[in-house]
Amino acid sequence: MKLVLATSNKGKVREIKALCEDYEVIPYSELIDEFEIVEDGDTFKENALIKARAVFKALDDEDVVVMADDSGISVDILDGEPGIYSARYAGQEADDKDNLYKLMDSIKEKRVNSSPAHYTAAIALVTKNSEYCVHGWMYGDAQTSACGNGGFGYDPMFVPIGYDKTLGELDDEIKKKLSHRSKALSLIKKIIKIL
Known part of the structure; x- marks a missing residue:
């Protein structure tokens, strides 16, 4: 089965491909030109469904699973915060590093060095006949310093519960077991099997 990803974020594509080795995983940008998708939902679920629906419609192919x-x-x-605004926390044109430093600065402004935090992943699946959405979570602490060069996004500042290193420092195999995205993907793979 061919899974088309409604993203061109290289970090997400790499992580999802690694976690879905049984399937052919293709970013939609390899099939059609990239286009802007307005994520105006109020929740992770709403925004995931908006993206999946938009790419499914743009592909105009009833046989794809997006x-x-x-x-x-x-x-x-x-x-x-930043919640659903995580990808654009430091502004529309911000990159991962800009967002990371803005979040660390926002926590510092509260006069603390760390705070409990969690990651949420909502993964939506759209086919010609159905729509699904599942969630995964990872809990830990967001700290005001960045450590490690692994991962992407906020990984260098996030220490998962039970660990003393950030996601930026932890081995990929450990991150796969802990990841909010891997937890959500394990659920969505059960749905894919029955399609």
Whole structure:
């Protein structure tokens, strides 16, 4: 089965391909020109479905299965920020590093060095006959310093519960077991098997 990803984010594509080795996984940008998808939902689930529906419609092929991920980090001391705005926390044109440093600065402004936080991943699946969405979570602490060069996004500042290293420092195999995205993917793979 061919799974078309409604993303061109290289970090997400790499992670999803590694976790879905049994399937041919293709970013939609390899099939059609990239286009802007307005993510105006209020939840990770709504935004994941918006992306999956938009790519499914644009591909105009009833035989494809489109998968979309919407994910982010929510920090307790910031009342859940950045949440659904994680990818653009430092502004529309911001990159991973800009977002990372803005979040660390926002936590520092609260006069603490770390805060409980969690990652959420919503993964949506759209086919010609159905729509699904599942969630996965990972809990830990967001700290005000960046450590490690592994992963992407906020990984260098996030220490999962039970560990003393950030996701940026941890081995990929450990991250696969802990990841919010891997937890959601394990659920979505059960759905894919019955399609």
